[in-house]
Amino acid sequence: MTFKRIQFYFMSTNPSSLPVESYDVAIVGAGPGGAMCALGLKASGLRVAVLDKATFPRDKICGDALSGKVSEALSMHSPDLLKDFERFSEKLSTTALRLVSPRGDCLEIAFTPRHYSGSALGHISTRLAFDNFLVEKLRGAPNISLLKSCRLNSLSVDATGAHLFCNNRIIKTKLVIGADGAHSLVAKRLANFTVDPRHYSAAVRAYISGIRDTRPENYVEFYILKDILPGYLWIFPLPNGMANVGMGILSSALHKQRLNLRDKLLEILSTHPLIAPRFKQATIVDGVKGFGLPLGSRRFQISGERFMLVGDAASLIDPLTGEGIGEAMLSGNFAAKQVLDCFEKNDFSAAAMRRYDDAVYGRLWNSFQLHSFLQKVAATPLIMNFLVRKISRSTAMKEFVASMVEDFDARKKLASPSFYLKLLFE
Numbered sequence: 001m002t003f004k005r006i007q008f009y010f011m012s013t014n015p016s017s018l019p020v021e022s023y024d025v026a027i028v029g030a031g032p033g034g035a036m037c038a039l040g041l042k043a044s045g046l047r048v049a050v051l052d053k054a055t056f057p058r059d060k061i062c063g064d065a066l067s068g069k070v071s072e073a074l075s076m077h078s079p080d081l082l083k084d085f086e087r088f089s090e091k092l093s094t095t096a097l098r099l100v101s102p103r104g105d106c107l108e109i110a111f112t113p114r115h116y117s118g119s120a121l122g123h124i125s126t127r128l129a130f131d132n133f134l135v136e137k138l139r140g141a142p143n144i145s146l147l148k149s150c151r152l153n154s155l156s157v158d159a160t161g162a163h164l165f166c167n168n169r170i171i172k173t174k175l176v177i178g179a180d181g182a183h184s185l186v187a188k189r190l191a192n193f194t195v196d197p198r199h200y201s202a203a204v205r206a207y208i209s210g211i212r213d214t215r216p217e218n219y220v221e222f223y224i225l226k227d228i229l230p231g232y233l234w235i236f237p238l239p240n241g242m243a244n245v246g247m248g249i250l251s252s253a254l255h256k257q258r259l260n261l262r263d264k265l266l267e268i269l270s271t272h273p274l275i276a277p278r279f280k281q282a283t284i285v286d287g288v289k290g291f292g293l294p295l296g297s298r299r300f301q302i303s304g305e306r307f308m309l310v311g312d313a314a315s316l317i318d319p320l321t322g323e324g325i326g327e328a329m330l331s332g333n334f335a336a337k338q339v340l341d342c343f344e345k346n347d348f349s350a351a352a353m354r355r356y357d358d359a360v361y362g363r364l365w366n367s368f369q370l371h372s373f374l375q376k377v378a379a380t381p382l383i384m385n386f387l388v389r390k391i392s393r394s395t396a397m398k399e400f401v402a403s404m405v406e407d408f409d410a411r412k413k414l415a416s417p418s419f420y421l422k423l424l425f426e
């Protein structure tokens with residue numbers, strides 16, 4: 001660093017020259033996790049700062065698929081919010097799924113309303129649109145200050161409160177919610193979070209127009225490819241004839257194989273026998289972009305004295321599917337409830353916060369454990385070839401798989417050897 005740059009660094013970050021603001025609660029990050037937490041505090045009377053380094057609407061690198069957990073989190077907040085989301089026009093509903101095995105066999109399942117609650121199996125909406133839908137619900141609330149272009153640079157917490165040092169202000173607060181995503185500074189500083197590549201995935205995505213053979217049921221497509229295991233390639237249709245196309249893999253496998261995910265995605269789109277013909281006339285709209293996914297396959301303490309972590313900051317991404325939007329929103333709801341409890345009892349101790357960990361893991365841990373196991377099953381090409389071929393040929397098995405979408409006990413059967421034995425003799 002040259003002398004001039006050092007001088008500029010200190011001049012621009014000298015904390016004593018920044019304004020100091022006081023709040024009851026500071027939520028770092030206005031993604032789905034932070035926004036849901038803030039919504040849960042909207043009627044509380046507490047003074048809440050929601051700070052984000054971005055200005056909304058902002059993009060977030062993602063597959064853009066909104067699972068049933070998103071609707072669950074919205075209705076947990078209030079039935080009216082779920083109704084608003086059902087009216088939200090910048091989304092596309094999906095009712096069908098295609099799973100392609102490493103050998104190239106296709107399993108297609110068209111779901112019917114008896115397989116899912118609500119208006120669809122799931123939805124797809126760009127994060128630019130969906131995250132802004134949530135943030136807009138915060139605007140106008142007198143107790144909530146939305147601080148845009150406000151980047152948290154460092155923070156300290158002691159028994160009396162927390163200090164957040166941002167690029168344009170210092171925030172004093174009684175409680176901090178770390179909702180600052182996969183590279184969370186709050187998680188690193190307050191929970192000593194470190195990346196473990198066995199519990200972390202890397203993924204890239206591209207917005208692509210002009211793909212052939214899309215269907216009116218708006219299939220969400222998953223390709224299990226033997227070079228990208230554990231992981232998969234997805235094609236998710238979006239409104240306006242666009243699609244979100246991407247690929248993710250466990251980071252430990254990525255390092256071992258020395259894969260360049262961006263190059264690999266482009267190679268597959270131009271060479272895979274089932275995919276390439278559909279992409280001949282396609283155009284990549286905004287490049288291929290990548291980001292990390294902290295998986296929920298390991299459990300750690302996601303709160304402590306005067307802080308809680310939500311969403312990606314708390315590593316709450318489903319280890320099998322890579323979904324984390326609904327999980328972030330559910331944890332945001334639980335965090336808001338815990339905030340209210342803390343202020344009611346004037347207790348911000350680590351012991352009090354443990355109720356938050358219990359609520360989050362009480363809802364998510366069983367399925368994370370099962371899905372960690374299934375992640376390993378899905379990474380075995382022989383098993384996936386067998387499963388896809390067998391199930392695609394049996395109407396009864398297809399019906400059984402369709403029932404798994406909302407039935408956790410049915411899904412548990414996938415971990416039982418008797419399921420595979422039964423299938424062998426189908």
Ligand SMILES: Cc1cc2nc3c(=O)[nH]c(=O)nc-3n(C[C@H](O)[C@H](O)[C@H](O)COP(=O)(O)OP(=O)(O)OC[C@H]3O[C@@H](n4cnc5c(N)ncnc54)[C@H](O)[C@@H]3O)c2cc1C
Pocket residue numbers: 028029030031032033034051052053054060061062063064065066067150151152153179180181182183184185203204205246290291292293310311312313317322323324325326328
């Ligand atoms: C390629 C890819 C595909 C994915 N596909 C899907 C999918 O299809 N469906 C699904 O459910 N999940 C998917 N996920 C996971 C999903 O994107 C995350 O789980 C989800 O965004 C978590 O929400 P969050 O609110 O915790 O964090 P984020 O959405 O990441 O929000 C964090 C916010 O914090 C802000 N921030 C960060 N650092 C700071 C700072 N220092 N100061 C101030 N603000 C800060 C950011 O600007 C951001 O707005 C995918 C992830 C990737 C990488």
